[in-house]
Amino acid sequence: MINEIISMNGYGAYVWSAFLFTLISFTALYFVTKLQLLKEQKRFASKFGSLNVEKARAARSQNINREILSNTSNI
């Protein structure tokens, strides 16, 4: 059974390489996108940390900024 699945009637190299290429592409795209997201979240947190109290309060008044900060704290 396992041998049949691996050999695919002699077409195993073609079938498995097509599926592997797809899964590797998915994994690479996922991690590249995830890294870009983490980088921007970290940049936001560092910029926010350097704001003075008044500016930080103004920035915190926006829901989206609070949401980004709450996500950043989970990194």
Add this chain to the structure above:
Amino acid sequence: MFKSFEPNKIFVITSKAPKYVLFLFIVVLTIGLTEALVLSPEDYKQSDVVRIMYVHVPAAWISLGIFSSLALLSIGSFTFKNKNFALIAKSLAPSGLVFNIIALVTGSIWGKPTWGTWWAWDARITSMLILALFYVMYLLAWRIYDDKEKAVKVTSLIAILGAINVPIIKFSVDWWNTLHQPASINILSINTAIHSSMLIPLAIMTAAFALFSLLIFLMKYNTELIKVKNKGLDRL
């Protein structure tokens, strides 16, 4: 009408959604791979090599669907002067390009045992390659132009011009003699040339691929929104 979809309002959803979409994607992909590689029957002519269809066809469908969406969003961006449309289009493009490359590479792998060649300049393959070039131009334009207004205009133009190629890809097998067979599935008709034992795995793999493109879109869209907010902090 578009106010409910403003980034500030939907970020709460888009920032939390990826983990649920990732979970669903893994579940659907696992079922799809089991169906595609183990449970579905081999083809009476192509034998097991037909299983490449389960990655090749969904990848081609989704890359075409994403490019059509880019064109529609670009038209919307021009018509309604809504910047969010451009941001959505920009976030969709990377997964569209990856699906296009997957379709070309897996098609090439499928071509060798069935047609005896890795590559042929037939109408379907060539028009898919042209689509990949439009994706590359679209993504490069976002990187090249620092002026956002100009970047939106140039990328929109690329997407609208590239959309002319989408019906060419779809009907290339009917208009020209190509190595590709005519379409086996028509979404407007219940009659398909594919048996349900192959159609079901194909549908599951298409759903898995669609979930993956949604996952990448959400992560990329969140990244773009945070970039905008980073610029906003600089202006404070």
